[in-house]
Amino acid sequence: MPTAGILIIGNEILSGKVADENSPYLCRELRGLGVDTERILTIPDDVQVIAAELKVLSDAYDFVFTSGGIGPTHDDLTIEGVAAAFGVAIEHSDSIEERIRRATGKEPSETLLRMARVPAGAQLLDSGDRWFPLVVVKNVYIFPGVPELLRKKFESSRELFRGIPFVLKKVFVRQNESEIAPMLNELLEQYPELLLGSYPRIGQESFHVMLTLESRDPGYVQDALDALLEKLPERAIHRVE
Amino acid sequence: MPTAGILIIGNEILSGKVADENSPYLCRELRGLGVDTERILTIPDDVQVIAAELKVLSDAYDFVFTSGGIGPTHDDLTIEGVAAAFGVAIEHSDSIEERIRRATGKEPSETLLRMARVPAGAQLLDSGDRWFPLVVVKNVYIFPGVPELLRKKFESSRELFRGIPFVLKKVFVRQNESEIAPMLNELLEQYPELLLGSYPRIGQESFHVMLTLESRDPGYVQDALDALLEKLPERAIHRVE
Numbered sequence: 001m002p003t004a005g006i007l008i009i010g011n012e013i014l015s016g017k018v019a020d021e022n023s024p025y026l027c028r029e030l031r032g033l034g035v036d037t038e039r040i041l042t043i044p045d046d047v048q049v050i051a052a053e054l055k056v057l058s059d060a061y062d063f064v065f066t067s068g069g070i071g072p073t074h075d076d077l078t079i080e081g082v083a084a085a086f087g088v089a090i091e092h093s094d095s096i097e098e099r100i101r102r103a104t105g106k107e108p109s110e111t112l113l114r115m116a117r118v119p120a121g122a123q124l125l126d127s128g129d130r131w132f133p134l135v136v137v138k139n140v141y142i143f144p145g146v147p148e149l150l151r152k153k154f155e156s157s158r159e160l161f162r163g164i165p166f167v168l169k170k171v172f173v174r175q176n177e178s179e180i181a182p183m184l185n186e187l188l189e190q191y192p193e194l195l196l197g198s199y200p201r202i203g204q205e206s207f208h209v210m211l212t213l214e215s216r217d218p219g220y221v222q223d224a225l226d227a228l229l230e231k232l233p234e235r236a237i238h239r240v241e
Numbered sequence: 242m243p244t245a246g247i248l249i250i251g252n253e254i255l256s257g258k259v260a261d262e263n264s265p266y267l268c269r270e271l272r273g274l275g276v277d278t279e280r281i282l283t284i285p286d287d288v289q290v291i292a293a294e295l296k297v298l299s300d301a302y303d304f305v306f307t308s309g310g311i312g313p314t315h316d317d318l319t320i321e322g323v324a325a326a327f328g329v330a331i332e333h334s335d336s337i338e339e340r341i342r343r344a345t346g347k348e349p350s351e352t353l354l355r356m357a358r359v360p361a362g363a364q365l366l367d368s369g370d371r372w373f374p375l376v377v378v379k380n381v382y383i384f385p386g387v388p389e390l391l392r393k394k395f396e397s398s399r400e401l402f403r404g405i406p407f408v409l410k411k412v413f414v415r416q417n418e419s420e421i422a423p424m425l426n427e428l429l430e431q432y433p434e435l436l437l438g439s440y441p442r443i444g445q446e447s448f449h450v451m452l453t454l455e456s457r458d459p460g461y462v463q464d465a466l467d468a469l470l471e472k473l474p475e476r477a478i479h480r481v482e
């Protein structure tokens with residue numbers, strides 16, 4: 001099954017000025033596509049840090065998604081970081097320059113031309129309705145940090161990442177986690193391949209715990225769900241989704 | 242200045258089932274206290290992964306905050322992970338057992354007693370209005386994953402982490418990022434110690450970019466702000482905060 005690492009690049013997230021909307025979106029979308037996200041890492045705008053962490057993620061996972069640091073300003077250092085991670089130079093892309101010219105209808109400023117710089121050997125994938133392409137270096141997909149743009153780019157390239165999706169069942173339970181924990185342990189002994197999650201909720205009147213049952217095998221998850229529902233007292237079950 | 246790393250432990254975040262509210266909260270609060278958050282890392286519920294990543298974070302930063310994995314169920318592995326990170330055993334805490342007994346008014350079940358296990362040598366900090374203490378091992382502060390509980394625990398222990406806070410000014414600009422980038426570069430040459438952020442916003446009619454100016458020296462940030470406002474054309478400034 002394909003695996004993924006997500007690298008969020010941006011001081012604005014670490015300093016609490018902006019909340020990261022991109023990793024929750026990517027995790028949800030990748031899960032739906034059958035891709036296992038194994039790490040999310042948020043780091044500062046620093047070329048050496050970007051390079052070092054990206055190398056580790058690129059070696060460890062099938063796909064790496066970066067978010068942020070590809071605009072025209074001083075703190076946009078992702079292209080430098082990716083190039084340093086793979087020990088390649090930064091090249092000027094005539095194709096991107098031409099796109100900027102077409103999009104703006106005029107001669108690009110020096111600042112805008114910063115956005116035509118790509119790591120040597122990068123692939124440019126045209127996707128979505130924006131002028132700029134998705135830049136890909138080895139298994140690293142370089143996405144913009146602005147959530148609306150990241151989503152558009154991802155939506156138009158999502159089929160690149162498809163694996164075998166998980167089947168998810170949710171059981172909302174009225175009992176406390178400590179009361180049902182023994183039943184969950186029993187269930188896992190019977191269904192060792194089941195991905196079983198247990199999430200207490202506070203301030204919900206109608207249930208106390210959301211249980212999630214997952215597998216890529218629909219029959220397996222259904223059998224496990226049936227077994228769980230038999231173990232739980234009927235009054236404990238608020239609803240099943 | 243104190244630095245921090247945040248370790249979010251939970252398959253539910255990586256699989257996109259639950260959005261992480263804890264790291265945005267901690268980043269914001271720590272920034273207000275003058276602590277620099279340098280990494281946020283989200284990892285699966287896996288003892289070996291928790292141990293390995295925690296060791297790296299504990300060596301690199303002054304404070305490490307973990308979130309998640311301390312409940313009574315099968316996927317709550319943070320205590321094991323912390324113990325493995327520092328090569329210490331897991332001990333039963335009579336003091337926590339006694340707190341559970343007081344809080345519930347009865348003999349604790351085996352499941353609840355799981356919550357009385359702590360890494361050997363852990364400090365227990367009483368804080369807030371909940372029965373369970375904040376468990377601290379070296380520079381690692383072990384917080385619950387449920388956002389309401391994490392906030393209560395953090396609010397009652399925040400003075401442990403106070404450094405010298407940043408002064409933040411925001412300038413909302415009507416021009417595009419590529420138009421103002423040269424002025425920003427000039428500003429940084431004059432004020433090399435300034436933390437300057439530039440964040441394009443889409444779908445905002447009244448401004449296109451939010452600029453943030455920060456420093457721990459209030460005079461320095463004010464001088465830089467004055468210099469920036471002189472550089473920008475007056476019509477370009479939407480507002481200053």
